[in-house]
Amino acid sequence: MLVRIPPALRSYTDGQDEVVLETTDVAAMLRALEASFPGIRDRVVDEAGRRRPYVNVFVNEELIRASLPESKLNPGDVVHILPSVAGG
Amino acid sequence: MSSTSSPASPVVDMARSIKKGSVVVAVGTKKGGFLFHSPDRKKWSVAGPFMEGGAVYHMILDPRDGRTVYASAPMGSEPWGPAIYRGRAGEEPKATQAFPKFKEGSDLSVSRIWHIEPGPSEAPDTIYAGAEPAALFRSDDRGDTWHDLGSLNYHPTRKEWQPGGGGLCLHSVLVDPRNARHLIVGISAVGAFETRDGGRSWTMENRGVRAEFLPNKYPEWGQCVHKLAWDASGDGSLFQQNHCGTYHRGPDGGEWTEVTKGLPSDFGFPIAVHPRQKHTAFVAPLVGAGNRVFPKGQMAVWKTTNRGKAWRRSTKGLPGPGAYLGVLREGMAVDEADPIGVYAGTNTGQLFASRDEGESWKMISDFLPPIFSVTTGIAQ
Numbered sequence: 001m002l003v004r005i006p007p008a009l010r011s012y013t014d015g016q017d018e019v020v021l022e023t024t025d026v027a028a029m030l031r032a033l034e035a036s037f038p039g040i041r042d043r044v045v046d047e048a049g050r051r052r053p054y055v056n057v058f059v060n061e062e063l064i065r066a067s068l069p070e071s072k073l074n075p076g077d078v079v080h081i082l083p084s085v086a087g088g
Numbered sequence: 089m090s091s092t093s094s095p096a097s098p099v100v101d102m103a104r105s106i107k108k109g110s111v112v113v114a115v116g117t118k119k120g121g122f123l124f125h126s127p128d129r130k131k132w133s134v135a136g137p138f139m140e141g142g143a144v145y146h147m148i149l150d151p152r153d154g155r156t157v158y159a160s161a162p163m164g165s166e167p168w169g170p171a172i173y174r175g176r177a178g179e180e181p182k183a184t185q186a187f188p189k190f191k192e193g194s195d196l197s198v199s200r201i202w203h204i205e206p207g208p209s210e211a212p213d214t215i216y217a218g219a220e221p222a223a224l225f226r227s228d229d230r231g232d233t234w235h236d237l238g239s240l241n242y243h244p245t246r247k248e249w250q251p252g253g254g255g256l257c258l259h260s261v262l263v264d265p266r267n268a269r270h271l272i273v274g275i276s277a278v279g280a281f282e283t284r285d286g287g288r289s290w291t292m293e294n295r296g297v298r299a300e301f302l303p304n305k306y307p308e309w310g311q312c313v314h315k316l317a318w319d320a321s322g323d324g325s326l327f328q329q330n331h332c333g334t335y336h337r338g339p340d341g342g343e344w345t346e347v348t349k350g351l352p353s354d355f356g357f358p359i360a361v362h363p364r365q366k367h368t369a370f371v372a373p374l375v376g377a378g379n380r381v382f383p384k385g386q387m388a389v390w391k392t393t394n395r396g397k398a399w400r401r402s403t404k405g406l407p408g409p410g411a412y413l414g415v416l417r418e419g420m421a422v423d424e425a426d427p428i429g430v431y432a433g434t435n436t437g438q439l440f441a442s443r444d445e446g447e448s449w450k451m452i453s454d455f456l457p458p459i460f461s462v463t464t465g466i467a468q
Binding site: 084 | 164167186192195196198
């Protein structure tokens with residue numbers, strides 16, 4: 001599974017724009033990211049575990065609309081973390 | 089260094105290098121932070137924008153070293169959550185290693201930081217942060233780790249707290265220079281809380297303060313405090329600008345005394361106090377909650393020198409008539425020069441300065457983004 005890191009969060013990944021992980025759901029993916037890059041999880045979800053407003057997570061090209069932590073992942077998936085348009 | 093050519097702005101250049109001894113005016117705006125600086129307060133230079141494009145809710149020059157700038161702004165851009173930025177004055181600040189967060193399981197999450205307050209002089213690495221939803225946090229390592237002041241943040245009344253128009257925010261943090269364990273904070277629209285044991289226990293300090301929007305006009309709590317400030321008397325006396333009036337509280341605590349009489353309205357946001365002259369404060373009353381602009385289209389700053397018994401209006405050099413604008417709660421500050429300077433930043437992007445203790449004003453800068461906060465310091 002490949003996680004694409006948006007430019008705004010590459011300060012946490014020493015500039016890496018993608019990270020390879022093996023996890024089965026988004027909660028585990030965020031924990032794994034946090035273990036390698038402390039602080040990055042807090043930028044995607046808040047301290048109550050809720051997806052931050054205007055942050056979108058796509059698996060392959062599909063936006064996760066269900067509860068973020070419980071969303072399943074499969075080998076070969078590409079996860080995109082992106083800010084939403086949030087404009088008019 | 090390059091010259092500016094604004095037709096209205098007296099800022100002379102964009103120098104990032106800040107001379108030691110200069111007065112620094114830190115301005116947080118909707119789109120970045122700026123440091124205005126001047127050795128004589130006549131000609132100003134500006135450094136910035138810093139955190140460009142981000143909403144800088146508050147920005148300070150730490151008075152304990154005169155070099156470190158702290159600021160509150162979203163991480164990178166809006167969606168990524170709050171951040172505390174730290175850096176040397178004139179250089180681009182960087183996000184600290186962590187930001188204030190509620191404890192796990194609270195079901196609360198910090199959406200933004202409204203106010204950064206330096207800790208006591210004897211603890212130069214300590215800073216406080218006032219958050220939305222209302223909470224107080226303390227860092228003892230210049231913002232890299234944060235402590236959640238739980239006895240306030242999970243106060244038994246919390247489930248009944250209601251937000252003001254700007255949100256449920258903790259915006260005022262006062263640390264007693266005589267006793268670092270004595271703090272007073274202000275929360276909209278909950279009121280003032282006071283601790284004398286470093287935050288282990290808190291009392292509500294709202295007696296005498298009106299809440300016109302509640303059935304009980306003088307409740308124990310629920311008042312919409314807009315800003316708190318120490319009186320320079322140094323004995324623990326306080327000023328308060330509220331949604332419903334202006335107030336003063338004496339040195340022994342107890343009831344607040346309403347001192348609105350003589351002002352054009354009971355509604356305003358900022359209150360700034362003279363750093364040396366006791367009982368002296370500046371306010372900027374607006375028409376009211378339903379029309380948050382200066383009365384009659386004339387920007388005016390009002391000054392008292394006798395803890396609100398009388399007020400004097402100052403408009404010389406301020407815009408109007410025809411100026412329909414306001415000053416937000418963090419938008420006014422004083423410096424410590426002699427005579428003191430007074431600064432007011434508007435929500436339409438003008439920064440005004442007075443070099444004569446509020447008697448007359450000049451515009452330092454126009455065409456800034458809407459100004460959220462104005463603070464001052466002396467560069468070291």
